[in-house]
Amino acid sequence: IATGKAENKFGIPLSEARMVYQRAAQLPAIHIVGIDVHIGSQLTTLEPFRTAFLKTRELATALRADGHDIRQLDLGGGLGIPYAHSNDNPPLPVDYGALVQEVFGDFGCRILLEPGRLIVGNAGILVCQVIYVKAGENKQFAIVDAAMNDLIRPTLYDAYHEIWPVAEPASGAAVGEYDIVGPVCETGDSFASARRMPVLAQGDMLAILSAGAYGAVQSGTYNSRPLVPEILVRGGEFAVVRPRQTIEALIGLDQMPDWLNRTD
Numbered sequence: 635i636a637t638g639k640a641e642n643k644f645g646i647p648l649s650e651a652r653m654v655y656q657r658a659a660q661l662p663a664i665h666i667v668g669i670d671v672h673i674g675s676q677l678t679t680l681e682p683f684r685t686a687f688l689k690t691r692e693l694a695t696a697l698r699a700d701g702h703d704i705r706q707l708d709l710g711g712g713l714g715i716p717y718a719h720s721n722d723n724p725p726l727p728v729d730y731g732a733l734v735q736e737v738f739g740d741f742g743c744r745i746l747l748e749p750g751r752l753i754v755g756n757a758g759i760l761v762c763q764v765i766y767v768k769a770g771e772n773k774q775f776a777i778v779d780a781a782m783n784d785l786i787r788p789t790l791y792d793a794y795h796e797i798w799p800v801a802e803p804a805s806g807a808a809v810g811e812y813d814i815v816g817p818v819c820e821t822g823d824s825f826a827s828a829r830r831m832p833v834l835a836q837g838d839m840l841a842i843l844s845a846g847a848y849g850a851v852q853s854g855t856y857n858s859r860p861l862v863p864e865i866l867v868r869g870g871e872f873a874v875v876r877p878r879q880t881i882e883a884l885i886g887l888d889q890m891p892d893w894l895n896r897t898d
Contacts, residue, residue, distance in 0.1 A: 635791070638673035638686065645672075648689065655697055666702050668743070669694055672710030675751065678724040680733055683712070687737040694741070704743065709734065711748035715755040717794050717844045727752060751847040758846025760785050760862075761800065764838040765817065774812050776834045781816030782823040783856040785842060785849050789822040797825065800839035803832035810834065818857050850876070860884050 637644050646654050658664045673686045687709065694704045714724040727749070738745060762780035787793040797814055810833045816823040825842055834840075850864055860879035865872055 635675040636673070637675065638671075648693065651693055652696060652700060655702055656700065659702065666704075668704055668706030668708065669697070670708040670710070672712065672748070674712050676714040677712045678714045678722075680725050680729060683730065683733060684737070687733065691737055691741060694743070706744045706746065707738065707741075708746040708748070711750055711752070713749060713752050715751055715844065715847075717796065719796060755847035756844050758844075758849055760842040760845040760849060762840050762842065764834050764836055764840065766836060767812075767834055773828070774810060776812040776814045776831070776840075777817055778814060778825070778840060779817065780825070780842070780862070781818040781857070781859060782820060783818065783854045783859050784816075784862055785825070785845055786852050786854075787848055788825050789820075790852075795825065795845065796843040797829060797831070798841050798843065799832055799834075800841050808833045814840070818859070855879075855884055858884060 636642060640647070655666060659666055669690060671686060671690050673682055677683065690707060690709070694707065697704050713727065713730050716723045734745060734747075760780055762778040762784075764776050765779050766777045768775040768777060782789045785795075788795060809830055811828055811830050812826075812834060813824060814826040814829055814831075816825070850862075853861055855861060858881070860881055860883070861876070863874055863878040864876035866875045
């Protein structure tokens, strides 16, 4: 997911950066201390980071030569996580750290990093229940009680998420192929297509993995579906940290103006 290209809406073009810093230095309410850079999200190789870091160092050196006190570099985030259980995994944080050390180790400035997805992405799951198995003409649908409003990444980004049964199937259990979908009246309300799973039945619990980042924070109440609860787990302990929203609380957010009751 790129955010640092010329066609993206973010940031200042590198070609204009020194001019912008010069202008900012003339403003009385701004004290320049560093550079903030972010090139994208869910990056799975180190080369884009290396290219960006080298350009950032070059810019910081030029800005120091221009008289700016560059003593802090925010290198953003972007290091991806494994969403699929395969051999094609992103670089490890230790390798990313080694690259930062290689490029900036002798530069004499404070380094800030923003590894949000890396920290929480695989620490969260969305648990749902099969409410109906529908046999279509060409495929089977496992309709679950979660929907696109609870986890929109598959709809929004065509993102892949592993989906596992909560109860481990018996060895040699029969396998079926399903589109795993929500109950919302949208063709995009889907979590997976043609996914091979142990044969599913109404009441089976499923875990949609890697939902810790861009999961609950992107959820909404489309179709008047209240927000689901969030549960924090540590070992054998758990606590509800965001209670389930009630339909009364959801509807209660709306207010009707007094003038609707007027007859004039």
